[in-house]
Amino acid sequence: MSARVGSAVPPFPEAVQSRFDQLMPPGVPPLRLFTMLARDERLFTRFMDGGLLDKGNLSLRHREIVIDRVTASCRCEYEWGVHVTLFAARAGLTGPELHSLVHGNADDPCWEETSERVLIRICDTLHAQANVDAELWAEFSSLFGDEACLEVLMLAGFYRMVSYLANSTRLPPEPYAARFPTAA
Numbered sequence: 001m002s003a004r005v006g007s008a009v010p011p012f013p014e015a016v017q018s019r020f021d022q023l024m025p026p027g028v029p030p031l032r033l034f035t036m037l038a039r040d041e042r043l044f045t046r047f048m049d050g051g052l053l054d055k056g057n058l059s060l061r062h063r064e065i066v067i068d069r070v071t072a073s074c075r076c077e078y079e080w081g082v083h084v085t086l087f088a089a090r091a092g093l094t095g096p097e098l099h100s101l102v103h104g105n106a107d108d109p110c111w112e113e114t115s116e117r118v119l120i121r122i123c124d125t126l127h128a129q130a131n132v133d134a135e136l137w138a139e140f141s142s143l144f145g146d147e148a149c150l151e152v153l154m155l156a157g158f159y160r161m162v163s164y165l166a167n168s169t170r171l172p173p174e175p176y177a178a179r180f181p182t183a184a
Helices: 014-023 032-037 041-049 060-073 077-091 095-103 114-129 134-143 146-168
Strands: none
Touching: 014 032, 014 041, 032 041, 032 077, 032 146, 060 077, 060 095, 060 114, 060 146, 077 095, 077 146, 114 134, 114 146, 134 146
């Protein structure tokens, strides 16, 4: 499968190459998503500046639950696979939890923490309604501070955009990236 929009090719503009050097481990080429966006330095820069992968108001685990659930809900195997490969182990996500994020729901027995169940419900509600009702918001905001709540909403929206980009341009999976688990 080839992408509908090709990638920029080296040499990249200095600012783009510098960002690649910061993001990618030595010897690992930039992600296809990044090189596709690097066709337009403005789009690339705006995208990178909105990523929220820095140390923010959420734990790594909470951040990755949101990203993995949103990308799975959008059926974006490209981005889900990249995040699972690069972050799942460090975030402590188990095989059953990753399976649940793709095929299950917040009530699956692998989710013991109320905060994790609520994050999954928030992602599902945002995906279905682009809104959060008062009851779920009350539970959500009782577990997370205002800044963390805002970050979850922004993270979910950003990774929905990433899913639109990757799915619509038909980005093939990175060679090393995880694939969706098969349904049980």
